[in-house]
Amino acid sequence: MRKQLVLTLVLAVFALAAAACGADEEATPTAAGTETAAAPDPCAKDQLILKTSGQLTIATDNPAFPPWFQDAEGAPWDPTTEPTKQGYEGAVAYAVANELGFSDDEVKWVVVPFDNVFKPGPKDFDFDINQVSYSPERDQALDFSDSYYDVEQAVVTLKSSKFAKATSLGDLKDAKLGAQLGTTSYDAIVATIQPSKDPNVYSTNNDAIRALKNGNIDGIVVDYPTSLYVTAVQVPNATAVGRLPAEGQEYFGLVFEEGNPLRDCVNQAIANLREAGTLDEAAQKWIEGSAPPVLE
Amino acid sequence: MRTHGASGSRSTLIALASTVVFALVVVLVVSNSPGWPEVQRQFFNGEFFRESLRVIPKAFLLNVRIFLIAEVFILVFALFIAILRSLPGPVFFPLRALAIVYTDFFRGVPTILVIYLLGFGAPALQISGIPRDELFWGVVALVLVYSAYVSEVYRAGIESVHPSQEAAARSLGLSQAKTLRYVIVPQAVRRVVPPLLNDFIGLQKDTALVALLGPVEAFRQSQIEVASNFNYTPYLVTAILFVLLTIPLARLTDWLVIRDRRRQLALGAAR
Amino acid sequence: MSAETVLAIEGLQKSFDVEVLKGISLTLEPSEVVCLIGASGSGKSTLLRCVNLLEPIQAGRIEFLGEEITAPGVDVDHVRRRIGIVFQAFNLFPHMSVLKNITLGLTKVLKTPQAQADQEAADLLARFGLADKRSEYPDRLSGGQQQRVAIVRALAMRPELMLLDEVTSALDPELVAEVLDVIRGLATSGMTMLIATHEMSFARDIANRVCFLHDGVILEEGPPAEIFSAPTNERTQQFLQRIIEAGRL
Numbered sequence: 001m002r003k004q005l006v007l008t009l010v011l012a013v014f015a016l017a018a019a020a021c022g023a024d025e026e027a028t029p030t031a032a033g034t035e036t037a038a039a040p041d042p043c044a045k046d047q048l049i050l051k052t053s054g055q056l057t058i059a060t061d062n063p064a065f066p067p068w069f070q071d072a073e074g075a076p077w078d079p080t081t082e083p084t085k086q087g088y089e090g091a092v093a094y095a096v097a098n099e100l101g102f103s104d105d106e107v108k109w110v111v112v113p114f115d116n117v118f119k120p121g122p123k124d125f126d127f128d129i130n131q132v133s134y135s136p137e138r139d140q141a142l143d144f145s146d147s148y149y150d151v152e153q154a155v156v157t158l159k160s161s162k163f164a165k166a167t168s169l170g171d172l173k174d175a176k177l178g179a180q181l182g183t184t185s186y187d188a189i190v191a192t193i194q195p196s197k198d199p200n201v202y203s204t205n206n207d208a209i210r211a212l213k214n215g216n217i218d219g220i221v222v223d224y225p226t227s228l229y230v231t232a233v234q235v236p237n238a239t240a241v242g243r244l245p246a247e248g249q250e251y252f253g254l255v256f257e258e259g260n261p262l263r264d265c266v267n268q269a270i271a272n273l274r275e276a277g278t279l280d281e282a283a284q285k286w287i288e289g290s291a292p293p294v295l296e
Numbered sequence: 297m298r299t300h301g302a303s304g305s306r307s308t309l310i311a312l313a314s315t316v317v318f319a320l321v322v323v324l325v326v327s328n329s330p331g332w333p334e335v336q337r338q339f340f341n342g343e344f345f346r347e348s349l350r351v352i353p354k355a356f357l358l359n360v361r362i363f364l365i366a367e368v369f370i371l372v373f374a375l376f377i378a379i380l381r382s383l384p385g386p387v388f389f390p391l392r393a394l395a396i397v398y399t400d401f402f403r404g405v406p407t408i409l410v411i412y413l414l415g416f417g418a419p420a421l422q423i424s425g426i427p428r429d430e431l432f433w434g435v436v437a438l439v440l441v442y443s444a445y446v447s448e449v450y451r452a453g454i455e456s457v458h459p460s461q462e463a464a465a466r467s468l469g470l471s472q473a474k475t476l477r478y479v480i481v482p483q484a485v486r487r488v489v490p491p492l493l494n495d496f497i498g499l500q501k502d503t504a505l506v507a508l509l510g511p512v513e514a515f516r517q518s519q520i521e522v523a524s525n526f527n528y529t530p531y532l533v534t535a536i537l538f539v540l541l542t543i544p545l546a547r548l549t550d551w552l553v554i555r556d557r558r559r560q561l562a563l564g565a566a567r
Numbered sequence: 568m569s570a571e572t573v574l575a576i577e578g579l580q581k582s583f584d585v586e587v588l589k590g591i592s593l594t595l596e597p598s599e600v601v602c603l604i605g606a607s608g609s610g611k612s613t614l615l616r617c618v619n620l621l622e623p624i625q626a627g628r629i630e631f632l633g634e635e636i637t638a639p640g641v642d643v644d645h646v647r648r649r650i651g652i653v654f655q656a657f658n659l660f661p662h663m664s665v666l667k668n669i670t671l672g673l674t675k676v677l678k679t680p681q682a683q684a685d686q687e688a689a690d691l692l693a694r695f696g697l698a699d700k701r702s703e704y705p706d707r708l709s710g711g712q713q714q715r716v717a718i719v720r721a722l723a724m725r726p727e728l729m730l731l732d733e734v735t736s737a738l739d740p741e742l743v744a745e746v747l748d749v750i751r752g753l754a755t756s757g758m759t760m761l762i763a764t765h766e767m768s769f770a771r772d773i774a775n776r777v778c779f780l781h782d783g784v785i786l787e788e789g790p791p792a793e794i795f796s797a798p799t800n801e802r803t804q805q806f807l808q809r810i811i812e813a814g815r816l
Binding site: 137 | 416419420428429430507508509510511512516519520523524525526
């Protein structure tokens with residue numbers, strides 16, 4: 001009696017498995033010979049493969065800092081609250097969405113902390129916009145769009161620091177520097193500045209900024225636009241000492257799950273925006289300020 | 297439960313055989329699972345293992361340093377708290393209450409909060425004379441938190457020493473303080489070596505929390521490796537280093553326990 | 568009370584949740600040996616612990632060498648220095664060697680220099696046949712040896728009164744004799760002692776006086792010859808009868 005029950009169960013499992021496999025097969029295409037119009041545009045809004053159809057899901061960090069995002073009061077933005085189009089990345093995100101054919105209401109925001117962007121596996125977003133620099137290693141785990149912002153790293157110290165007057169990389173050799181974990185800012189310290197003291201690494205930029213205020217480190221490295229917010233708002237008695245030279249141009253790209261065809265459509269959108277001058281306008285509006293000299 | 301003779305060795309053989317079979321099945325299932333090659337590449341990658349071995353052990357020295365320094369202070373401070381807690385009589389009530397509040401608070405609050413509050417908060421006060429060094433505050437935070445746990449272990453040890461020992465010592469004319477110092481505490485400490493070790497193993501791992509304040513210790517170093525390579529094998533290297541650190545301490549404990557058990561069992565026993 | 572009286576107990580009352588000692592009065596003159604006999608629970612151990620100030624009392628007073636030690640504000644440690652007590656369970660310090668067990672009190676309480684303390688302890692141990700056990704830890708000693716060490720530990724403090732609380736009750740029978748011999752030696756050398764014991768023949772041998780404790784009071788008191796051969800109190804008679812039947816007298 002028990003043997004029959006087991007046998008039945010096993011057969012049922014096999015049947016289910018076979019059915020599941022069978023459902024994957026495409027139905028054979030009909031009317032192969034009929035006239036068709038030009039193949040449908042894969043970037044047309046209704047052709048896009050999205051997490052949720054009819055909706056563009058965009059991810060960023062929480063909080064999202066100026067000049068990349070800001071809320072109605074000009075403060076850092078919480079993506080779980082009212083959406084915002086303010087800030088450079090806010091502007092670019094909605095501009096890209098509009099180019100793809102989405103209305104503002106069809107954009108949905110989700111929170112993905114910076115280092116979670118790179119973990120392998122399927123993503124909860126259509127793309128992520130969070131000052132993610134392209135690198136060949138990162139490109140293996142994700143797909144990057146073309147540049148939506150060419151970026152430079154900058155060194156920020158307290159105005160009272162002896163390193164505030166640095167004019168060359170050599171002047172920073174004895175500085176105790178800090179940066180956020182897993183950023184190109186950290187890489188820049190190690191590869192470009194090569195200080196004699198090991199740099200400190202922090203879980204968030206805010207922790208690094210706190211350490212700067214406390215005097216535990218002499219300087220932090222962040223991307224140049226972030227340094228504007230840091231010196232203007234977060235640490236008013238800090239100054240951007242200089243920008244760092246880079247081997248080739250570092251740039252920010254929108255980040256996609258590996259193999260997502262949406263990337264090509266977005267690249268098209270970015271190209272359109274660049275040609276129309278939208279990116280420059282946004283940069284002028286949100287990332288103004290006189291850039292400090294490049295340290296050599 | 298022992299079985300005797302032939303049936304005993306037979307059941308041992310069966311146990312052994314079934315363990316081997318089970319292990320084989322697990323290995324087969326895992327290595328033939330569709331995700332295995334990817335998991336192996338991501339977590340058990342030989343190339344990244346070797347690369348990590350060049351940087352992570354050096355960062356691990358920081359964990360060892362923090363652990364050794366903190367441990368010494370914890371052993372002393374926790375004993376102080378435990379003794380405060382055990383002072384008898386109404387005149388010492390404020391001290392006892394202080395000890396209770398201290399242990400309740402520092403056992404209750406998450407260690408990570410104490411690290412953040414002290415490590416970023418204390419230097420921010422900008423009071424001259426207060427050290428700024430992040431390692432200093434990291435160690436202070438660990439000492440405060442772990443002393444709360446260890447003081448309770450000491451207290452259990454002190455209370456487990458039979459009251460007749462105290463009676464014998466006081467009968468010789470030893471004061472309460474001298475009795476504690478020469479008779480009670482030495483016995484108490486010997487009795488609680490295993491739970492003390494437990495807390496110290498926890499401390500070894502919590503040294504990684506100091507990285508939140510900036511210094512790069514082994515776990516942070518492995519995070520840096522992982523962030524730049526998108527491979528998780530460095531975490532494996534760090535895990536192995538932590539486990540290796542635990543083993544000598546565990547064997548030392550076993551030895552201490554065996555050495556003292558004989559002497560403890562002699563207490564008051566007629567032979 | 569003459570100033571020479573070693574111990575004077577008056578109207579001692581002690582309760583835990585129940586009343587254990589209901590009015591004990593007793594004196595000890597120098598070099599006297601008084602044995603307390605009675606059933607378990609009669610209060611013998613409690614009485615000794617009260618004398619040593621290990622237990623607070625509810626009523627009555629105790630005078631030791633003319634000083635009232637139950638008065639408030641008495642330096643308890645100082646009193647205990649001069650009274651030696653040996654317990655049924657030996658209570659040696661297991662984490663110290665035999666020698667250390669003995670020198671602890673000498674060095675930490677009497678402030679004797681270590682070298683001198685070691686010498687005194689070694690001499691005492693030799694006198695009691697334990698010289699070779701000096702460096703051993705208590706767990707290596709037999710029960711009889713441990714108890715003799717406990718007696719030496721108390722003696723090393725040069726007490727003026729020794730309290731012995733059923734010191735052979737926890738020993739195997741063949742080990743009892745060696746301990747009793749030690750106590751006999753102490754009595755001969757003139758030590759004032761208050762001994763709680765079940766060893767009736769021993770008590771009959773060395774006691775100047777025997778007190779029968781029953782239910783928290785001393786029902787009968789007198790020289791051993793009287794108590795053991797011709798007890799006047801009925802309870803005493805019953806108790807001794809049971810002892811005789813058990814073959815212990």
